[in-house]
Amino acid sequence: MAKYSDLVSFIVNNIGGKDNVISVSHCMTRLRFKLKDYSLVDEKNIISNSKITTAQKAGGEYQVVVGTSVESIYTELIASLGLKNEESQTEEKDKSVLNKIIQIITKSITPILGVLMAAGLIQGLLALLVACGALETTDGAYIILSAMGSALFTFFPIFLGYTSAKAFQMDGFVGMAIGACLVFPTILTSLTAGDPLFILFANSILETPVYKTFFGIPIIFPTTGYTSTVVPIIVSMYFTSKFEKFLKKHIPDIVAFTLVPFITIAVCVPLTILAIGPIANILSLLITAAITYLNNLSPIITSLVVGIIYQPLVILGLHWPLITIGITNMGAMGYDYIIPMIFTASFTQTAVVLAVYCKTKDKKVKNICIPAMISGCFCIIEPAIYGVTLPVKKRFAFSIIGATVGAVIISIFSARMYAVSVGVLGTVAFINPNGDMGGFFVAIVATIISMVVAFLLTFIFFNEQNSGISLIADKKQSPHSIIASPFKGKTIKLENVEDALFSKGVLGKGIAILPSEGRVIAPCDGIVTSLFPTGHAIAITSDDGCDILIHVGIDTVRLNGKYFTKKVQQGATVKKGDVLVEFDIEGITNEGYSLVSPIIILNSDNYFDIVETMNENVDYFDQLIRVISKENEVAYKLAED
Known part of the structure; x- marks a missing residue:
């Protein structure tokens, strides 16, 4: 049973059933239904559900507020209703041809990647058994193992x-x-x-x-x-x-x-x-x-290029074409020279994390390092990248340097892979089916050298003062944190906003602004934790853990991204003042939409108080909200005194 199946069934039954739904979309916290007959809605029963914050008819839609899990609930809902995902269609319009190609390759290969690796390991182990004389190619065990390793590729x-x-x-x-x-x-x-x-x-x-x-x-x-x-x-x-x-x-x-x-x-x-x-x-x-x-022309130049670009491509999700070329080579020639050039990358990430683990005194960082190293041994490098190396960019650079050294060594000695396999057991894929183990030893030596290079660079140049995102939670909080204004314009009390979701404080405390310029800036240092495909709403988690929602206008989700230009991507690390979104004030108002824009502290309950500015007008960077933590309640009161 799907995670939200009960809730989805409850909502559908209380809005008049599946046949009463014309279409459904969602924004940051609410499901938006277009219904054939709104009189069939049992609003009282809907609101009584503890998993639903509120519900209302507004703007020709029936809106059910389910909170920040809306995207997961929406996915199950459209599957239950048999409808198309309108948001994904909107998002697709924003993607370049290259991004679409990369997405399709990723979606096509990722589901079978585990089986692909398993087949490669079986082929490598089979080659090792033959090389050691444990099996002959005429043995029954060889025939069955060969079928196990080759069936997927065939x-x-x-x-x-x-x-x-x-x-x-x-x-x-x-x-x-x-x-x-x-x-x-x-x-x-x-x-x-x-x-x-x-x-x-x-x-x-x-x-x-x-x-x-x-x-x-x-x-x-x-x-x-x-x-x-x-x-x-x-x-x-x-x-x-x-x-x-x-x-x-x-x-x-x-x-x-x-x-x-x-x-x-x-x-x-x-x-x-x-x-x-x-x-x-x-x-x-x-x-x-x-x-x-x-x-x-030059294997060294090729390996230098591949070694340098591979790990950045992993972050961008653009590394699949290299893998695809490698698989194609494997099918056409029986071996490949591209995947060997990226073979050491996961090990250099692991070596960098190991160096950080050895040098850091921070227990939280050490706790992140351990699973990242384990994952890295099996070529799952995202935990290492996003948890340890990328936040301190020189560490990421050290990993690239080490991996490039390994790629060059492998290319110089023409080590090839005869199966698609990576990680600690991937070295067996360098064994030639004819029993030649030269590539196997080259791969081991190259891996060790690349790891030593990455480890020493990180160990020597380690700086505890710049230890990465894992220390964000440990930053010492002041009695109050300041959230700057993301807009320039006139302030409006939240209770005066013409949307019950905001005016009743359903999502949290905050303030609204009627912007005079079509630009949204980051109100603090932090991470973009959610960016709606249409660009009308963005959520940021500040470095000290404050979850901030910036919602440009009321019901502007229905513009489907028209008049909005996103300047950052979800997951991006931003600095206070970075431009997040640009929007066309005249275009939006001419369409008949209100530009009153709420700024909400989504986790208001985690704080002692949320204090909004008393100024009628604010400019970019002006103090907009003070967030006082419960832990610093006494300190705040003393400071106020």
Whole structure:
């Protein structure tokens, strides 16, 4: 059962049922329903639920306030109602083509990453057993273990057919069927048997013989087939998803269950084999050829580039193309030289964290270091990055330096990986299936050297005074903290705001401002903990733990991001005065929306008092709110006296 299924069912039942819902969206704390008949709502019963803060009809919508868990509740709600996620659609509009491509690759590969690593480890261990003489290639154990390690890669398009179909929001089993056609056991030999009719791109890296036709259309089928390929099936699913959605719109529901998958497969399999597959395969070959050329020109330069950019790409979520190229190389050549260049990165992160653990005297930092090191050993470096290294940027730089040294060593000695595997057991992937263990020893030496470099740099230049985000909670609080004004404009008491959610203090205490300039700045140093896709609302957690909500205007969520420009991303660390959002005052007011903007302390209950400014007008950086902690209540009273 889903986490919020009971609450979702309760809400749906009390707003008139599923059939009464036209659409639903959400903002920072409330679900917003458009209903067919608002008289069917049992508001008294809704408000009686302890998990619901309040509910009201406003602005032509029925609003149910559920608090900061709204996004998770909304996700379950739209799944229950069978509706589309309007917020994700809005967010998609803001993304560049590159970001969309990266997102699709990530969504397609991430679900099977664990199995991918497992298969790689099995292949590596099998190579180790053969190298040690424990197994012969004719042994039954070898045959079974080989199947365990190779099955995923052999039928990779089937797995990716499902995951990429889900990424494009279409039938995953149709995706599997199309992927299965690409790697059907006899298709390669049947389409590449006999003498070729003619040859395309002769005497080039794209040389492709044509053996058969499809009703007169030449079948350009790669001589290596589509086993282990990544790009062709993902590109195919993009076009297939468009076609499937078209069919669903035009085929009656009574026959859609059978006809939609039938027509989709009947049209898209030939389309994939005749056009999409060859084009995608050619593009993959060109990319691989470019990297191969650079690597042949200078493996050291290639390793320097990859070593330097990989860890920053991890932060940006842009590292998947490198992994994809590595997997493609593995399928085409049986080995790869890209993934080896990033192999030591997780170990250098671990080495930096180890150095911090050895040097720091702060127990909280040590407690963060331990799980980060354990995760790093298995190539899960996000805890190390976000908890220890990135907050102190020189540590992150030391990790990059160490990893680059390791990448260069691996490239100099041409160590290759024969399976996709990382972490402490990943070294076995450097063992050549023919038993050559040279790459294995190179990988170990390179890993040790890279870790030593990263460790020593961090150890020598360690500074306890700049120990990272983990110390935020330990900062000594003053009797009161100051929240500056994020706007320039006229102040308005919260109780005068024309929205009960704010005026009744449901979300917390605070103040409102009618801005005279279309700019929101950070009212303090802190982290952007929530940024709504439309840009109309932003939440910041200050360095001393104060949760601040800045809501630009009333009901401006319904503008769907129009007139708003986000200047930061969710999760960003900001300094007081950094511009967070820009907005068009004239455009918003012309649309008929109020620009009265509440500034709320969401965790007001954690404090002794919230004191708002008495000034009628404020400018940027002016004191807007004083937050007095309960622990400092006595100190505050003494200071006031």
